[in-house]
Amino acid sequence: MQNMRTKVGCLITGAAGFVGSHLAECLLAMNFQVVGIDNFFSGRRDNMRSFADSRDFYFYEASITERNLMRKLKRWHPELRYCFHLAAVVSVPYSVEHEDETMGINLTATQALVKESRELDFTAFVFAGSAAEYGRDPRLPLKEDYATAATRHTSPYGRSKFLASRDVAQSPNGIALRCFNIYGPRQDPASPYSGVVSRFLAAALAGQSLTILGDGQQTRDFIYVSDVVDAYLHAAGLNRRPASPLNGVYNVGTGEAVSILTLARTTLQLTNGSEAPAFLPERPGDIRHSLADIEQFKAVSGWSPKVSLPLGLRKTLEWFGRHTPPEC
Numbered sequence: 613m614q615n616m617r618t619k620v621g622c623l624i625t626g627a628a629g630f631v632g633s634h635l636a637e638c639l640l641a642m643n644f645q646v647v648g649i650d651n652f653f654s655g656r657r658d659n660m661r662s663f664a665d666s667r668d669f670y671f672y673e674a675s676i677t678e679r680n681l682m683r684k685l686k687r688w689h690p691e692l693r694y695c696f697h698l699a700a701v702v703s704v705p706y707s708v709e710h711e712d713e714t715m716g717i718n719l720t721a722t723q724a725l726v727k728e729s730r731e732l733d734f735t736a737f738v739f740a741g742s743a744a745e746y747g748r749d750p751r752l753p754l755k756e757d758y759a760t761a762a763t764r765h766t767s768p769y770g771r772s773k774f775l776a777s778r779d780v781a782q783s784p785n786g787i788a789l790r791c792f793n794i795y796g797p798r799q800d801p802a803s804p805y806s807g808v809v810s811r812f813l814a815a816a817l818a819g820q821s822l823t824i825l826g827d828g829q830q831t832r833d834f835i836y837v838s839d840v841v842d843a844y845l846h847a848a849g850l851n852r853r854p855a856s857p858l859n860g861v862y863n864v865g866t867g868e869a870v871s872i873l874t875l876a877r878t879t880l881q882l883t884n885g886s887e888a889p890a891f892l893p894e895r896p897g898d899i900r901h902s903l904a905d906i907e908q909f910k911a912v913s914g915w916s917p918k919v920s921l922p923l924g925l926r927k928t929l930e931w932f933g934r935h936t937p938p939e940c
Protein backbone atom coordinates (compact mmCIF):
# COMPACT_ATOMS: atom_id res chain seq x y z
CA MET A 613 0.00 0.00 0.00
CA GLN A 614 1.18 3.48 -0.79
CA ASN A 615 1.20 5.95 2.08
CA MET A 616 0.68 9.71 1.89
CA ARG A 617 4.35 10.48 1.27
CA THR A 618 5.00 7.98 -1.44
CA LYS A 619 1.81 8.24 -3.44
CA VAL A 620 2.59 8.21 -7.11
CA GLY A 621 1.07 11.08 -9.06
CA CYS A 622 -0.93 10.91 -12.29
CA LEU A 623 -1.68 13.95 -14.40
CA ILE A 624 -4.96 13.83 -16.35
CA THR A 625 -5.64 16.46 -18.97
CA GLY A 626 -9.34 16.68 -19.76
CA ALA A 627 -10.21 15.54 -16.22
CA ALA A 628 -13.61 17.26 -16.33
CA GLY A 629 -14.56 15.37 -19.47
CA PHE A 630 -16.53 12.18 -19.92
CA VAL A 631 -13.63 9.70 -20.07
CA GLY A 632 -11.14 11.78 -18.02
CA SER A 633 -13.49 11.93 -15.04
CA HIS A 634 -13.91 8.13 -15.02
CA LEU A 635 -10.15 7.68 -15.21
CA ALA A 636 -9.60 10.13 -12.33
CA GLU A 637 -12.19 8.34 -10.19
CA CYS A 638 -10.51 5.00 -10.83
CA LEU A 639 -6.95 6.20 -10.17
CA LEU A 640 -8.04 7.82 -6.90
CA ALA A 641 -9.71 4.56 -5.88
CA MET A 642 -6.37 2.84 -6.64
CA ASN A 643 -4.68 5.21 -4.18
CA PHE A 644 -2.82 7.42 -6.64
CA GLN A 645 -2.52 11.16 -6.35
CA VAL A 646 -4.37 12.73 -9.28
CA VAL A 647 -3.74 16.16 -10.75
CA GLY A 648 -6.46 17.24 -13.17
CA ILE A 649 -6.33 19.95 -15.82
CA ASP A 650 -9.29 21.22 -17.81
CA ASN A 651 -10.50 24.50 -19.28
CA PHE A 652 -14.17 23.38 -19.47
CA PHE A 653 -14.24 23.74 -23.23
CA SER A 654 -16.53 20.71 -23.45
CA GLY A 655 -16.14 19.22 -19.97
CA ARG A 656 -18.22 20.02 -16.89
CA ARG A 657 -17.34 20.60 -13.25
CA ASP A 658 -20.25 18.37 -12.35
CA ASN A 659 -18.45 15.38 -13.92
CA MET A 660 -15.87 15.60 -11.10
CA ARG A 661 -18.45 15.79 -8.31
CA SER A 662 -17.86 12.28 -6.95
CA PHE A 663 -14.15 12.88 -6.32
CA ALA A 664 -13.63 16.67 -6.30
CA ASP A 665 -13.28 16.69 -2.51
CA SER A 666 -10.80 13.83 -2.34
CA ARG A 667 -7.64 14.92 -0.54
CA ASP A 668 -5.55 13.26 -3.23
CA PHE A 669 -7.17 15.22 -6.05
CA TYR A 670 -5.82 18.56 -7.23
CA PHE A 671 -7.55 20.46 -9.99
CA TYR A 672 -6.31 23.38 -12.06
CA GLU A 673 -8.45 25.25 -14.54
CA ALA A 674 -5.95 25.79 -17.34
CA SER A 675 -5.46 25.20 -21.02
CA ILE A 676 -3.07 22.56 -22.25
CA THR A 677 -1.74 25.19 -24.63
CA GLU A 678 -0.14 27.02 -21.69
CA ARG A 679 3.64 27.06 -22.09
CA ASN A 680 5.69 24.93 -19.68
CA LEU A 681 2.49 23.61 -18.12
CA MET A 682 3.97 20.27 -17.11
CA ARG A 683 7.11 21.83 -15.67
CA LYS A 684 4.99 24.03 -13.46
CA LEU A 685 2.79 21.14 -12.36
CA LYS A 686 5.80 18.92 -11.67
CA ARG A 687 7.26 21.67 -9.46
CA TRP A 688 4.04 21.77 -7.46
CA HIS A 689 3.56 17.99 -7.53
CA PRO A 690 6.97 16.28 -7.67
CA GLU A 691 5.17 12.91 -7.32
CA LEU A 692 3.86 13.16 -10.91
CA ARG A 693 5.14 10.27 -12.99
CA TYR A 694 2.31 9.39 -15.36
CA CYS A 695 0.44 11.58 -17.80
CA PHE A 696 -2.90 10.65 -19.37
CA HIS A 697 -3.50 13.21 -22.07
CA LEU A 698 -7.18 13.31 -23.00
CA ALA A 699 -7.89 17.03 -23.42
CA ALA A 700 -8.78 17.85 -26.99
CA VAL A 701 -11.16 19.52 -29.37
CA VAL A 702 -13.46 16.50 -29.68
CA SER A 703 -16.19 17.78 -31.95
CA VAL A 704 -15.64 16.80 -35.57
CA PRO A 705 -17.90 19.59 -36.94
CA TYR A 706 -16.14 22.15 -34.71
CA SER A 707 -12.77 20.93 -35.98
CA VAL A 708 -13.90 21.49 -39.57
CA GLU A 709 -14.90 25.08 -38.78
CA HIS A 710 -11.83 25.79 -36.60
CA GLU A 711 -9.00 23.93 -38.22
CA ASP A 712 -6.10 26.05 -36.89
CA GLU A 713 -7.42 26.01 -33.35
CA THR A 714 -7.93 22.23 -33.53
CA MET A 715 -4.40 21.63 -34.80
CA GLY A 716 -3.02 23.96 -32.10
CA ILE A 717 -4.78 22.10 -29.28
CA ASN A 718 -4.84 18.52 -30.56
CA LEU A 719 -1.44 18.44 -32.23
CA THR A 720 0.91 21.29 -31.25
CA ALA A 721 0.00 21.21 -27.55
CA THR A 722 0.29 17.42 -27.50
CA GLN A 723 3.76 17.59 -29.08
CA ALA A 724 4.84 20.10 -26.42
CA LEU A 725 3.42 17.98 -23.60
CA VAL A 726 5.01 14.74 -24.71
CA LYS A 727 8.37 16.50 -25.10
CA GLU A 728 8.08 17.99 -21.61
CA SER A 729 7.07 14.62 -20.19
CA ARG A 730 10.26 13.09 -21.58
CA GLU A 731 12.46 15.89 -20.28
CA LEU A 732 10.81 15.54 -16.87
CA ASP A 733 11.32 11.76 -16.87
CA PHE A 734 7.67 10.80 -16.82
CA THR A 735 7.39 7.02 -16.81
CA ALA A 736 4.51 7.02 -19.29
CA PHE A 737 2.63 9.46 -21.49
CA VAL A 738 -0.66 7.90 -22.58
CA PHE A 739 -2.51 9.72 -25.34
CA ALA A 740 -6.18 9.55 -26.36
CA GLY A 741 -6.03 8.72 -30.04
CA SER A 742 -9.13 7.95 -32.07
CA ALA A 743 -10.69 5.67 -34.65
CA ALA A 744 -10.98 8.84 -36.76
CA GLU A 745 -7.27 8.38 -37.50
CA TYR A 746 -8.26 5.76 -40.10
CA GLY A 747 -10.32 8.13 -42.24
CA ARG A 748 -12.61 6.13 -44.52
CA ASP A 749 -10.50 3.00 -44.79
CA PRO A 750 -12.88 0.20 -45.92
CA ARG A 751 -10.58 -2.64 -44.78
CA LEU A 752 -12.28 -4.06 -41.69
CA PRO A 753 -11.41 -4.75 -38.99
CA LEU A 754 -9.04 -1.78 -38.89
CA LYS A 755 -5.47 -2.67 -38.01
CA GLU A 756 -3.05 -0.18 -36.49
CA ASP A 757 -0.77 0.00 -39.53
CA TYR A 758 -3.63 0.95 -41.88
CA ALA A 759 -3.38 4.59 -40.75
CA THR A 760 -0.45 6.18 -42.56
CA ALA A 761 0.69 9.58 -43.79
CA ALA A 762 -1.24 8.80 -46.98
CA THR A 763 -4.56 8.29 -45.15
CA ARG A 764 -7.20 10.77 -46.25
CA HIS A 765 -8.75 12.02 -43.06
CA THR A 766 -12.31 13.27 -43.14
CA SER A 767 -11.72 16.10 -40.65
CA PRO A 768 -8.99 18.12 -38.94
CA TYR A 769 -9.98 16.15 -35.83
CA GLY A 770 -8.93 12.86 -37.46
CA ARG A 771 -5.81 14.36 -38.99
CA SER A 772 -4.69 16.02 -35.74
CA LYS A 773 -5.21 12.81 -33.78
CA PHE A 774 -3.26 10.78 -36.33
CA LEU A 775 -0.27 13.14 -36.35
CA ALA A 776 -0.30 13.43 -32.56
CA SER A 777 -0.53 9.66 -32.04
CA ARG A 778 2.40 9.16 -34.40
CA ASP A 779 4.55 11.66 -32.48
CA VAL A 780 3.54 10.22 -29.12
CA ALA A 781 4.41 6.69 -30.26
CA GLN A 782 7.85 7.90 -31.34
CA SER A 783 8.61 9.05 -27.82
CA PRO A 784 10.17 6.25 -25.74
CA ASN A 785 7.61 6.83 -22.96
CA GLY A 786 4.65 7.35 -25.31
CA ILE A 787 1.56 5.19 -25.92
CA ALA A 788 -1.41 6.22 -28.06
CA LEU A 789 -4.71 4.39 -27.71
CA ARG A 790 -7.01 4.68 -30.70
CA CYS A 791 -10.37 4.35 -29.02
CA PHE A 792 -13.47 3.55 -31.03
CA ASN A 793 -17.01 4.61 -29.95
CA ILE A 794 -16.95 5.05 -26.18
CA TYR A 795 -20.19 5.23 -24.23
CA GLY A 796 -21.28 5.28 -20.61
CA PRO A 797 -22.42 7.47 -17.72
CA ARG A 798 -21.65 11.22 -17.99
CA GLN A 799 -21.49 11.24 -21.76
CA ASP A 800 -23.28 14.44 -22.67
CA PRO A 801 -26.19 13.78 -25.07
CA ALA A 802 -26.41 17.51 -25.80
CA SER A 803 -22.90 17.75 -27.15
CA PRO A 804 -22.51 17.88 -30.94
CA TYR A 805 -19.93 15.13 -30.57
CA SER A 806 -22.08 13.03 -28.29
CA GLY A 807 -22.27 9.37 -29.08
CA VAL A 808 -25.41 7.91 -30.52
CA VAL A 809 -25.78 5.77 -27.37
CA SER A 810 -26.32 8.71 -25.03
CA ARG A 811 -28.62 10.40 -27.55
CA PHE A 812 -30.74 7.26 -27.89
CA LEU A 813 -30.95 6.71 -24.13
CA ALA A 814 -31.80 10.35 -23.40
CA ALA A 815 -34.51 10.34 -26.08
CA ALA A 816 -35.97 7.00 -24.95
CA LEU A 817 -36.11 8.15 -21.32
CA ALA A 818 -37.83 11.36 -22.40
CA GLY A 819 -40.44 9.27 -24.26
CA GLN A 820 -39.28 10.64 -27.61
CA SER A 821 -38.76 8.50 -30.70
CA LEU A 822 -35.18 7.59 -31.55
CA THR A 823 -33.84 9.31 -34.63
CA ILE A 824 -31.74 7.21 -36.97
CA LEU A 825 -29.71 9.03 -39.59
CA GLY A 826 -29.71 6.91 -42.76
CA ASP A 827 -30.97 3.34 -42.97
CA GLY A 828 -29.54 2.19 -39.63
CA GLN A 829 -27.38 -0.48 -41.25
CA GLN A 830 -24.24 1.51 -40.45
CA THR A 831 -22.08 -0.27 -37.87
CA ARG A 832 -19.88 0.91 -35.05
CA ASP A 833 -17.62 -0.65 -32.44
CA PHE A 834 -19.11 0.51 -29.12
CA ILE A 835 -16.95 0.19 -26.02
CA TYR A 836 -18.04 0.85 -22.45
CA VAL A 837 -16.10 3.54 -20.59
CA SER A 838 -14.81 1.28 -17.77
CA ASP A 839 -13.16 -0.94 -20.40
CA VAL A 840 -11.45 2.15 -21.82
CA VAL A 841 -10.26 3.21 -18.35
CA ASP A 842 -8.91 -0.30 -17.89
CA ALA A 843 -7.11 0.00 -21.23
CA TYR A 844 -5.46 3.26 -20.08
CA LEU A 845 -4.22 1.51 -16.93
CA HIS A 846 -2.87 -1.41 -18.95
CA ALA A 847 -1.14 0.98 -21.36
CA ALA A 848 0.63 2.71 -18.49
CA GLY A 849 1.42 -0.63 -16.86
CA LEU A 850 -0.37 0.45 -13.68
CA ASN A 851 -2.29 -2.75 -13.19
CA ARG A 852 0.58 -5.10 -13.84
CA ARG A 853 3.45 -6.10 -11.58
CA PRO A 854 6.14 -5.04 -12.20
CA ALA A 855 4.63 -1.95 -13.80
CA SER A 856 5.92 -1.74 -17.35
CA PRO A 857 4.39 0.83 -19.67
CA LEU A 858 3.90 0.04 -23.33
CA ASN A 859 5.13 2.03 -26.30
CA GLY A 860 3.42 2.49 -29.67
CA VAL A 861 -0.10 2.86 -31.05
CA TYR A 862 -2.92 0.44 -30.24
CA ASN A 863 -6.60 0.09 -31.05
CA VAL A 864 -9.10 -0.05 -28.21
CA GLY A 865 -12.57 -1.33 -29.02
CA THR A 866 -14.51 -4.55 -28.60
CA GLY A 867 -13.82 -6.00 -32.04
CA GLU A 868 -17.58 -6.39 -32.54
CA ALA A 869 -19.65 -4.48 -35.06
CA VAL A 870 -23.11 -3.35 -33.94
CA SER A 871 -25.59 -1.75 -36.32
CA ILE A 872 -27.39 1.42 -35.34
CA LEU A 873 -30.66 -0.45 -35.82
CA THR A 874 -29.58 -3.12 -33.33
CA LEU A 875 -28.56 -0.40 -30.91
CA ALA A 876 -31.97 1.28 -31.32
CA ARG A 877 -33.82 -2.02 -30.76
CA THR A 878 -31.76 -2.87 -27.66
CA THR A 879 -32.34 0.63 -26.28
CA LEU A 880 -36.09 0.30 -26.82
CA GLN A 881 -36.15 -3.13 -25.16
CA LEU A 882 -34.29 -1.81 -22.11
CA THR A 883 -36.51 1.23 -21.77
CA ASN A 884 -39.77 -0.56 -22.65
CA GLY A 885 -40.14 1.89 -25.50
CA SER A 886 -42.67 1.09 -28.19
CA GLU A 887 -42.41 4.04 -30.54
CA ALA A 888 -40.83 3.14 -33.88
CA PRO A 889 -37.58 4.97 -34.65
CA ALA A 890 -37.75 7.95 -37.02
CA PHE A 891 -35.43 7.93 -40.02
CA LEU A 892 -33.72 11.08 -41.32
CA PRO A 893 -31.20 11.43 -44.17
CA GLU A 894 -27.67 10.28 -43.45
CA ARG A 895 -25.24 13.02 -42.35
CA PRO A 896 -22.90 13.88 -45.21
CA GLY A 897 -19.38 12.73 -44.40
CA ASP A 898 -20.39 10.02 -41.91
CA ILE A 899 -18.48 6.79 -42.38
CA ARG A 900 -20.52 3.66 -43.06
CA HIS A 901 -18.69 1.07 -40.97
CA SER A 902 -16.08 1.16 -38.23
CA LEU A 903 -14.57 -1.83 -36.45
CA ALA A 904 -11.37 -2.26 -34.46
CA ASP A 905 -8.88 -5.08 -34.66
CA ILE A 906 -7.88 -5.30 -31.00
CA GLU A 907 -5.58 -8.31 -31.18
CA GLN A 908 -2.33 -6.32 -30.86
CA PHE A 909 -3.32 -4.53 -27.69
CA LYS A 910 -4.71 -7.70 -26.16
CA ALA A 911 -1.48 -9.54 -26.92
CA VAL A 912 0.93 -6.94 -25.53
CA SER A 913 -1.05 -5.85 -22.49
CA GLY A 914 -3.28 -8.74 -21.45
CA TRP A 915 -6.24 -6.33 -21.57
CA SER A 916 -9.59 -7.38 -22.95
CA PRO A 917 -13.00 -5.70 -22.93
CA LYS A 918 -15.32 -7.07 -20.25
CA VAL A 919 -18.63 -5.23 -20.53
CA SER A 920 -21.17 -6.48 -23.07
CA LEU A 921 -23.34 -3.96 -24.91
CA PRO A 922 -26.58 -4.89 -23.08
CA LEU A 923 -24.82 -4.63 -19.70
CA GLY A 924 -23.10 -1.35 -20.62
CA LEU A 925 -26.39 0.07 -21.84
CA ARG A 926 -28.15 -0.98 -18.63
CA LYS A 927 -25.45 0.70 -16.50
CA THR A 928 -25.65 3.85 -18.60
CA LEU A 929 -29.42 3.81 -18.45
CA GLU A 930 -29.37 3.48 -14.66
CA TRP A 931 -27.13 6.52 -14.50
CA PHE A 932 -29.32 8.55 -16.85
CA GLY A 933 -32.29 7.55 -14.70
CA ARG A 934 -30.60 9.12 -11.66
CA HIS A 935 -29.29 12.22 -13.47
CA THR A 936 -31.40 14.46 -15.64
CA PRO A 937 -29.42 14.75 -18.84
CA PRO A 938 -28.99 18.27 -20.23
CA GLU A 939 -31.55 19.27 -22.86
CA CYS A 940 -30.79 17.71 -26.20
Ligand SMILES: NC(=O)c1ccc[n+]([C@@H]2O[C@H](COP(=O)([O-])OP(=O)(O)OC[C@H]3O[C@@H](n4cnc5c(N)ncnc54)[C@H](O)[C@@H]3O)[C@@H](O)[C@H]2O)c1
Nearest residue numbers: 626628629630631651652653654655675676699700740794
Ligand atom coordinates in the same frame (compact mmCIF):
# COMPACT_ATOMS: atom_id res chain seq x y z
N1 LIG B 1 -15.86 9.62 -26.52
C1 LIG B 1 -15.42 8.88 -27.54
O1 LIG B 1 -16.16 8.09 -28.15
C2 LIG B 1 -13.98 8.98 -27.98
C3 LIG B 1 -13.51 8.11 -28.97
C4 LIG B 1 -12.19 8.19 -29.38
C5 LIG B 1 -11.33 9.10 -28.79
N2 LIG B 1 -11.79 9.93 -27.83
C6 LIG B 1 -10.84 10.88 -27.23
O2 LIG B 1 -10.83 10.72 -25.83
C7 LIG B 1 -10.59 11.97 -25.20
C8 LIG B 1 -11.68 12.26 -24.19
O3 LIG B 1 -12.92 12.35 -24.90
P1 LIG B 1 -14.31 12.56 -24.16
O4 LIG B 1 -15.32 11.80 -24.90
O5 LIG B 1 -14.13 12.35 -22.71
O6 LIG B 1 -14.57 14.09 -24.49
P2 LIG B 1 -14.87 15.30 -23.50
O7 LIG B 1 -15.23 16.48 -24.35
O8 LIG B 1 -15.87 14.91 -22.48
O9 LIG B 1 -13.46 15.52 -22.80
C9 LIG B 1 -12.44 16.33 -23.32
C10 LIG B 1 -12.02 17.30 -22.22
O10 LIG B 1 -10.92 18.11 -22.66
C11 LIG B 1 -11.14 19.43 -22.20
N3 LIG B 1 -10.38 20.36 -23.03
C12 LIG B 1 -10.59 20.65 -24.33
N4 LIG B 1 -9.68 21.55 -24.75
C13 LIG B 1 -8.87 21.82 -23.70
C14 LIG B 1 -7.75 22.67 -23.50
N5 LIG B 1 -7.26 23.44 -24.49
N6 LIG B 1 -7.15 22.69 -22.29
C15 LIG B 1 -7.64 21.94 -21.26
N7 LIG B 1 -8.72 21.12 -21.39
C16 LIG B 1 -9.32 21.07 -22.60
C17 LIG B 1 -12.64 19.61 -22.30
O11 LIG B 1 -13.14 20.69 -21.54
C18 LIG B 1 -13.15 18.24 -21.83
O12 LIG B 1 -13.34 18.22 -20.44
C19 LIG B 1 -10.51 13.01 -26.31
O13 LIG B 1 -9.16 13.25 -26.61
C20 LIG B 1 -11.21 12.33 -27.47
O14 LIG B 1 -10.73 12.80 -28.71
C21 LIG B 1 -13.10 9.90 -27.40
